[in-house]
Amino acid sequence: MAFLQAILLGFLVVCAISVSFSRNLLNSIIIYMSFSLVMAMIWICLESPDLAITEAAVGAGVTTILFFVTLKKIHAIGQEDGKDKH
């Protein structure tokens, strides 16, 4: 279990660093989402499933979607008709 936690914590650090170094905003949001998912797993390892449920729903779900919506609103990511600006 400690080995698994170590892997997860390492993944967390990698995610956190790559979020700030990624130039594509869409990529950094998706990496942030995976950060939240890994964090939810770590909460379960730390025996707090309450927090894990909230983290998975709010951190990985709702926050990410709000980021996507905001990016779409300021035209930072492509529209639905396939015109990608990147």
Add this chain to the structure above:
Amino acid sequence: MNRREKEKRKEKSEKEEKKSSRFESWLDGDRDIYDGNMELRPQKEYEPSPYLLRRQENERKKMEERVNDVARNKEYRVFKRAYRVLAVVFCLSFIALLVLAVSWLPPVGQAGNPDNNEVSARYIEEGLQETGSVNIVTGMILTYRAFDTFGETNVLFIATCCVMVMLMLDEAVLKKQETDNDRKYEPKNDAILQGMAFILCPVIFIFGIYVILGGHLGPGGGFSGGAVIGAGLILYVIAFGFKKTQRFFNEAVYKTAKITSLVMYGLIGSYFYITGANGIENHIPLGLPGHILSGGIILPINICVGIEVACTMYAFYALFRRGGL
């Protein structure tokens, strides 16, 4: 739809006849208070002279040339170099500060630590008898610290109110957008998305309801369950569009659910605070720990918080996306 509109119009004319509804119409903004009381002259549209326009254009061009001339802009180069150095210095000093703060913390799991005091001992030892909740965390935040949680729920309510004030569009604008381009905001009948949502949405909703109702028995509670239901609602909207969602979750339902749950929470909570603070016996039975109907005020408050949070999550998405519910 047609009949409904007619009924609405009828209601409106009836409303106008009543004098008591004047206040309501003023509150809804139907009537302009200056209308008829004040002489209003139609405003002329501002038209800048061609000379002014040309001057502004020239100034803008000059400005752009100066700004875009990076190679010869000395200030910009100095600023860029200083910015990089200062950013690194700031980050390093911040990390050093945090590491220093962590090194001052007492080691984990020692008996003499400040968090190991009589409060947590009381929660752990007598929480089950006093709150009737098997899950200590829920029992703690909804009974011993119910006042804090009430404040948090109010923060959520105020946050949505602020988002509504900033992002809500007029109904007329929304209608026009809809007739211009229906489902402008969502992917148009994506088969994969709709199939997945068809399977996943009921599961998500049921899981959310389970998490809310079982908050005092196992992991979960109002906030987590509400967030799960809100995420499910957002998935449903993304897959099937706002029109289908509005059949069961429109602005009227949203307002009623949100305000009712907050008021219910306030009423249950204040009964609990008043009886608790004055040493009066409260008449909410605690029930047998482990049963679904147990834990006194925890179950109803969990349901209220769950509705509140689910509404908030969905409203955030809808307001960001579309400007209306």
